[in-house]
Amino acid sequence: MRARGEPGPVVRTAVRRLPSSVVVRAAAGEPVVGTGQRAAAADTRSPGRFATPLAYLALTKPRVIELLLVATIPTMLLADRGRVDFALIIGTLFGGWLGAASANTLNCVADADIDKLMKRTVRRPLAREAVPRRNALIFGLVLGAASFGWLWWRANLLAAVLVLVTILFYVFVYTLGLKRRTAQNVVWGGAAGCMPVLVGWAAVTGTIAWPALALFAVIFFWTPPHTWALAMRYREDYAAAGVPMLPVVASQETVTRQIVIYTWLTVLATLALVPAAGALYAAVALVAGCWFLVMAHQLYAGVRRGDSVQPLRLFLQSNNYLAVVFCGLAVDSVLGWPTIGSVLG
Template sequence: MLSPSAPRAPLTPPIKRGRSVLRAYLSLTKTRIIEQLLVITVPAMFLAGRRAGDGTLPSVGLLVATLVGGAVAAASAHALNCVADADIDAKMKRTQARPLARDQVPRTHALIFGLALGLVSAVWLGLTTNWLASVLSVAAIAFYVLVYTLLLKRRTAQNIVWGGAAGCMPVVIGWAAVTGRVDWPALVMFGVIFFWTPPHFWALAMRYRDDYAAAGVPMLPVVASPVQVSRRIVAYSWLMALWSLLLVPVTSWVYLGVAVVTGGWFVVMAHRLHAHVREGGTAAKPMRLFHLSNTYLCVLFITIAVDAALGLPALGLPF
């Protein structure tokens, strides 16, 4: 046997190639985005169990089954998105390292990989949760790939507004997995993410405007002035913050307090970005709002989960 201090034998080329291929396929799934999707699914399931289910939190088995199915469904959508966007990914500095942009994976193989993941996720969710959750996952994949990626992304500056609806589906899928139906609180959470998406992506697109322009993608910052973009960011930020309050009847004072504070914080930062853009110069830093948007969404949904886990009394309807 080798002693602990003995040098390790170098990896053989086939092993290196195998690891490289594995990393390439994993990269197709955009794992960082999947993590965020899972963060919003669990709170939706917690709230569904407390307020629309039997009053208890969902079982660990159901949570794991839904998260696994949701992660595989998201991986499918992202892989298929990479197939459709391979040409523009190669033109953008932000995405040039993606596997298909670097020809690390054949497009046909990536297409089969993405479709196979979608089939696996649909069957898994149908067998382990219910078929409504399964159908919703298939609808989310189809909407993201066919409507957003293929139909809207290269044709309209409103691409992310309507196309972003696919990213709202995890909360609806999670709710359906617990209750077997879709109730209005699930649609409220869907709306929060729907209104959150434009400020989130437009802030990113402001930073990478030249990338999108080079790729011929008409993101709003490419076709509109910075002032117009920041003005719309402010409008959607207000809609997002106000819409989040519609969840108050099925949550407690804890959620109400966090929603008001974090929503107000987001709106203030959106106004600040708009003011800096109007003044010109280098003071406008859209990536600050982009990173803030991630923090906001995580804090808000974690609060939903904590609120439901503690079983605090809901504030109820004001009438």
């Protein structure tokens, strides 16, 4: 028999399973808060001193801007083959970053309504109302003006105009014009993501030449398979938000077939640049291209067999592919070896 007031075996078992900190607080007469209650309480606490600056930084989508670094530096090194002008490269990168940050911020302003409906974007600052929409709009416009002025000062007018065209194209043509109206949105809207190579080439030479256009084509053709692979993974999100991405309106077989086609075009575009580069770039582009093609064909074959596929794997690896190709181009350009075109010509 147990003494009056002594807990029974069921209660003792439950107490033993509680975390020791909970038992101690209960013994001391302190309120015990459950996990859900703790989460709610944490959400009501005053934000940290860096919450607002971090929210504005998040509007610029810092991870997306990595493409700017991957594309701009090798392009500038190729344009000034055999030389490295650190001051011009850093100045152009900063101006390009301001421009990309402006475009991304204005994109968040335009997409605030659908960002609230998608799990992938629900934590963005405007979706969770961490920043007033009007303030975000002003922030984006200021960044755009600063980008134009900076590049005009540190590089030249052509580079400044190109970054302004990029912002306007991304916001008005892609975000407001194409994104919610056509399944081909990322095909033509993706042109905005190709502009850093033109900006980088113009900053060095003051012109736009065929190697810059070849690099533009590389990113242009790379964007659809990269984005559609992500959209396959988050198809329900896009459908819920009413965004007609290709995986929402077409079968998986159709989508993966298009991915294969655009992957081939991407690899061919990298090889088209070979005459302007050296043997190192040619080898890297060929090997990396074969690897990228194998991944795309594997995804397509898996869908045709009815297998459970992982499109996100292709999305992630496509980033690695682009990084490898452009890093190979950067090293090749710094080395300054004779170009394939000069050797054959």
